Amino acid sequence: MRNDSPYTPLLNNGSHNNNRNKEIHLIVFGFLLLASLITFSGYIASNNNVVSVVPHADVSFSDEVTKTNTVVSRGVSAGVSEKSNMFLSAAGGNKVVGESESFPWNNTMLSWQRTAFHFQPEKNWMNDPNGPMYYKGWYHFFYQYNPNGAVWGDIVWGHAVSRDMIHWLHLPLAMVADQWYDSNGVWTGSATLLPDGQVIMLYTGSTNESVQVQNLAYPADLNDPLLVDWIKYPSNPVLVPPPGILPKDFRDPTTAWLTSEGKWRITIGSKLNKTGIALVYDTVDFKTYERKENLLNAVPGTGMWECVDFFPVSKKSENGLDTSFKGDDVKHVMKVSLDDDRHDYYALGTYDEKKVQFIADDLKNDVGIGLRYDYGIFYASKTFYDQKKDRRVLWGWIGESDSEYADVAKGWASVQSIPRIVKLDKKTGSNLLQWPVAEVESLRLKSDEFKNLKVKPGAVVSLDIETATQLDIIAEFEIDKEALEKTAESNVEYECSTSGGASKRGALGPFGLYVLADGDLSEYTPVYFYVVKGSNGKLKTSICSDQSRSSLANDVHKQIYGSVVPVLEGEKLSLRILVDHSIVESFAQGGRTCITSRVYPTRAIYGAAKLFIFNNAIETNVTASLKVWQMNSAFIRPYHPDQKR
């Protein structure tokens, strides 16, 4: 060993000392680290605010319902419908003397629930309407479908065709989850018909990593009017969540419309924190897209926007407009489905193509905070332009409001609304009108007419109409003029959902019809008007659909749906109701306000179901005229190739 340094011996000693020093240093370091870790955990512990709540494991059901209500629910008045809330009016879940056992469901009751003329697959679960369109003589309807059960899951695209949007024929599944980009779900999408005859389908796929992406698909054979087979674009996805958008907040692309540059424009709903937004993309070939900087619209506090829809309506004509229509006498409609509260909202406004902006006419009633298409169960709705009859048609998903046990037992869940035409209400200018497509009237069979029935306060009158589970009812009601003048003014705001329903009598209401009622009125579903004379003498009218007495079963929704409906000077109160087993669709004032509800009677079924007219107003007679049609079945069934087309 070379000794360069005179310190070598010292170095040896020094390094020996250094080794020991190193050990000491390490030990000291170790202790300090330990001390700092102890300090750290003490710091964290002191930050714990342990709020101890005595566990209520043995509390009764009614207490728990109340607690559930205050913590979880935003309140029935906010329109939040939660299955666990629906028992509040059913005696808080306690056993009620006289109420039948909790599961009276048997096959007779359950099989009665299937509808006769509303679209539904032969079995299993369905949700959103997809890609509705008219092509080569057939109306096409696609839908979210679970081939494996009566609950949401394993979603693929079901398919059906019809000549008239009423008589449907089931076709094979259009698309299944067979690609990495939709293996976790072939979700909602829309169709765009190009002027050159191409059919473009854009849809959301949930990828194998549960990222939401947009995919392109098109018919395998445009010469097949039934469009049975579909091809997915080999280079899918065509859109992935952009920067700033979370991978699970990007779904439901719309039908495209042409810009003045000749490009196609679509919008896709999303959210930023709690603000619902609509992203905009332009494309020339539906394969590559240019993200537009501006959001079509954004409304704080509304949460995720699903199933955005955007279309023009005519201010002059009674007809519909193609989605790309440009002109002067046009208003635009923007519609969103709020993930938060399961309701569909729309707003009328103007569209500025250059600025890529939709501005609602009434910002206080912008999308998500203003008008709803329907005040009952109606979600994920979508319109399309029907070029055959020059009208805009609306589809809406109507879910169940019973228990999963019943859905599993009956083997299916959900129906679609009867398709509705949508147009601007020219008389008010501030809302849309919806009305069942005229083709539904082809199902009308025998009718019964009742003219100028005078119904006294407190009266309930049975209407003699044969059967009462498949009906089309058109009714008009009038209140006594003298009663209107004499009635005191009130500044009470009537709210269907908290009103207590048809049994709570007021000066000028409720009055209307009991549908799906049994002879003893142990079960009945009132659809009724309630009029209030405001402090300025002006009348305010509400239309409600009351589920609270609709069934003796206590595992179904018992809520009261409805809203105020504008009634103009000189108008009678008009009501149309389609009754089809477990679905009741009500339209007030020509479709100004619509309410769809699901009803699950246990006694008022088959021949035992009846129709009543009632007047629970205290101060006025009600004069009613109505026509009631028996409705035929639509015989919705699978398509057989040897059938006449």
Place this chain on the structure above:
Amino acid sequence: MTMLKPISFLILIVCTNFVVIECRTIQPNDENLIQQICKKTPNYALCIQYLHSDPKAPSADVRGLALIMVNVMKNKANIAINKIHQLIGKSPPDQKEALDNCADNYNAIVVADIPEATEALLKGNPKFAEDGANDAVVEARGCENGFKGKSPLTAENNAMRDASAITAAIVRNLL
């Protein structure tokens, strides 16, 4: 120069302390998220207890906590089903129908509600998870109400109902 080592050790310790104390903001989740979430449920203590029983909870996000609760729901349902099977064999005749109904209720929870909730959470469509959890409350209540006299399943139904209500409340944060 010999001072350099202890000084550098000291600096290292101070830096470590600093980083470690600030860790509470860098970590993706910690005790505070669980507490925040549980405060918004109908039963704070039960929520804390259930979440803490899963080792994945401290590092889970809201969706992960919801999935943990769905698993708790599955356990409660299986406990109830086992008890129902035990009881069905030796029950008095006036309870037979109610027990059969309970079997159907819990079957719905296990074949429909729980798979629906799991899939909905995994795939990013949380409203269907809320549906599934809310329906499980309905099913438990239905089972309990089906007994004319005293229910032999009150404890199990309450546990099912509580776990499901907590799950629904947690899922609401995702909407």
